[in-house]
Amino acid sequence: MVSGLVVGRLALVTGAGSGIGRAACQVLSKEGATVIAADRNYEAAVQTIKTHTALAPGTNGGEEHSAVELDVSNSKAVQDLVQDTLKQYKKPPCIIVNSAGITRDNWMLKLSEEDYDSVLNVNLKGTFLVMQAFAKAMAESSVSGSVINISSIVGKYGNMGQTNYASSKAGVVAMTQSAAKELGKFNIRVNAILPGFIDTPIIKTVPDKVKEQIMKLVPLGRLGNPAEVAEVIAFLSSDKSSFITGAAIDVSGGY
Template sequence: MATSIALVTGAGSGIGRAVCRRFAQAGIQVMAIDRNGDEAKSTASALEGAGHQGMSCDVASQTQVNETVENIIKSMGKDIRTVSLINSAGITRDKGFLKMTEEEWDAVNDVNLKGTFLTTQAVCRAMVTKGLTGSIVNISSISGKGGNMGQANYAASKSGVVGFTKTVAKELGSKNIRCNAIMPGMIETPMIATIPDKVQAMVKQMIPMGEIGKPEDIANACFFLSSDQARYITGQTIEVTGGLGM
């Protein structure tokens, strides 16, 4: 029986799907969570091993998050001792901030920042109640470090994720729950696919390693931070950018 379980939000595509694959390869039971339930189930069905599940959940809804986490906790086997949560769900609504609407600001912050808060809170409450140990990894962005044109909402949300991560690490360290963040740079995902080729080429020239990263690069970092190899690492933000933004 598996002794570890991984909950991954934004699991329907991109980084989230790659994270699910990485944890499943290590024999960890994966709960693939996405607002698009069909995509989540598609991810789960393609994973190595058995026992993986895909489920629909809007991380911006406290009701849905609490119900989803409660159902997962109820379905866990008694052998589960360690929980990993990877908060990968994220959206963009790019526009110059002078023209950005309140709705566009709220939509991005509701998913990227509030969603990270709601999911982390629900999972950590359950972990503390059951005496489980584990790790939280929140996906930020290099945009949260230096800002980015047309992304006032996105940059603010991803910067907020870093501050939130450090606070959770301080509050829950004594409970044997670690919390870290990853700042991806330019990664081959559906989100990046919407950026014009000309802009992508310009950004690529700014990357010291000279190439756009892959979702697996982020997935490997998530797995490391969730593993025993990182047992003494908490409250940290790791940039996985090929050197972009350093």
């Protein structure tokens, strides 16, 4: 018998091919959820399901985990995923984790309009499109749910070379707070997590000297682990957080 925080629930995780998204799939499945791993890199999403998730609750005849290819900035692709999910699972996910995100770093005076737009399209617009489409499906099906949007501590304090990324992640917090006010009447909770510097593929592009400077600003003195963010995602997905909505929670080691 499966036990855990989110037993029997269906979860959609975007950006599931690596980093925080992959860790979220791992922890949510461990806690009893059926997981839909969505990523622009389909093979990475498949790998998440194959090697980074606990046994699906439906292995003995019920629901199974699945992997899907998804460009969150493409509204048609998002709408198609809603329909495909309803067809396959006969219900919408009640847990939505918006973890898809990209960086295109450069000094503000050198940042191209294309790199600004691409980051905003994925990080902010993509989060909006997924949240809007799946919250509508939940509301129409009278399904209570929890949406967890992944922002960043950079959206709170800014960071050199990341004017595009910081603005996209600050927007995610404001959007989360507004959506929470609108969706509460449907018993859909919406919260944001602001990870600090987490040991993900994105942080691997940061020069070692810069990492050393960052560590001096983190009271716990280390990078975070994706699983440490995923555990907060699981909490916000569960009934343990039933009176929390519109919150923005730092998971940053005190940065």
